[in-house]
Amino acid sequence: GENVEQHPSTLSVQEGDSAVIKCTYSDSASNYFPWYKQELGKRPQLIIDIRSNVGEKKDQRIAVTLNKTAKHFSLHITETQPEDSAVYFCAVGSGNTGKLIFGQGTTLQVKP
Amino acid sequence: SQTIHQWPATLVQPVGSPLSLECTVEGTSNPNLYWYRQAAGRGLQLLFYSVGIGQISSEVPQNLSASRPQDRQFILSSKKLLLSDSGFYLCAWRIRIGQAGPLHFGNGTRLTVT
Numbered sequence: 220g221e222n223v224e225q226h227p228s229t230l231s232v233q234e235g236d237s238a239v240i241k242c243t244y245s246d247s248a249s250n251y252f253p254w255y256k257q258e259l260g261k262r263p264q265l266i267i268d269i270r271s272n273v274g275e276k277k278d279q280r281i282a283v284t285l286n287k288t289a290k291h292f293s294l295h296i297t298e299t300q301p302e303d304s305a306v307y308f309c310a311v312g313s314g315n316t317g318k319l320i321f322g323q324g325t326t327l328q329v330k331p
Numbered sequence: 332s333q334t335i336h337q338w339p340a341t342l343v344q345p346v347g348s349p350l351s352l353e354c355t356v357e358g359t360s361n362p363n364l365y366w367y368r369q370a371a372g373r374g375l376q377l378l379f380y381s382v383g384i385g386q387i388s389s390e391v392p393q394n395l396s397a398s399r400p401q402d403r404q405f406i407l408s409s410k411k412l413l414l415s416d417s418g419f420y421l422c423a424w425r426i427r428i429g430q431a432g433p434l435h436f437g438n439g440t441r442l443t444v445t
Binding site: 225250251253260261262263264265268308312313314315316317318319320321322323324 | 363365367373374375376377380382388390421425427428429430431432433434435436437438439441
């Protein structure tokens with residue numbers, strides 16, 4: 220089955236700096252790559268996603284890049300703010316079952 | 332608009348007791364439904380998913396079972412809880428279409444087995 224590896228497990232940056240989180244996957248048939256943000260004790264919420272026919276997608280300070288050949292994708296957050304502090308999960312999906320396989324998560328701390 | 336409800340929000344149960352967690356979705360028909368578990372400080376593990384009434388797929392062998400008695404109702408059960416069943420249980424739904432897409436999560440149930 221699909222295997223998703225996410226790095227780093229923790230990331231600490233100064234406010235205003237950029238943060239990058241990377242994920243690799245194993246199944247070349249995977250075609251959907253979302254990123255979720257989870258604040259402490261709350262549910263994961265979708266922040267951005269990308270499909271396999273697109274190499275990059277941007278939404279304000281957040282961007283995702285996909286390299287299908289290398290089977291990895293990354294989340295980029297620019298001009299980080301303290302409210303960006305949370306756990307971020309990448310996920311991989313394919314087919315019509317819609318199931319998503321998640322990475323282990325990255326705890327991002329933005330220091331004011 | 333669509334909403335997803337999970338209850339209870341928190342639950343403390345003794346080892347060996349039964350479990351029933353319920354999830355319902357409003358505002359949509361024929362959703363795909365999912366149960367995930369999140370151990371403390373860990374990622375989300377897919378437990379079960381369902382693409383229709385009575386259709387359940389299990390992702391990992393475990394002490395739990397799932398049922399979908401109605402189109403928008405998904406239930407997670409156990410006959411006898413283990414300590415290792417503790418965790419944050421999340422129900423999710425998505426529109427049933429022919430390609431993968433975003434899952435929408437409920438607020439979760441925090442289960443502590445003592």
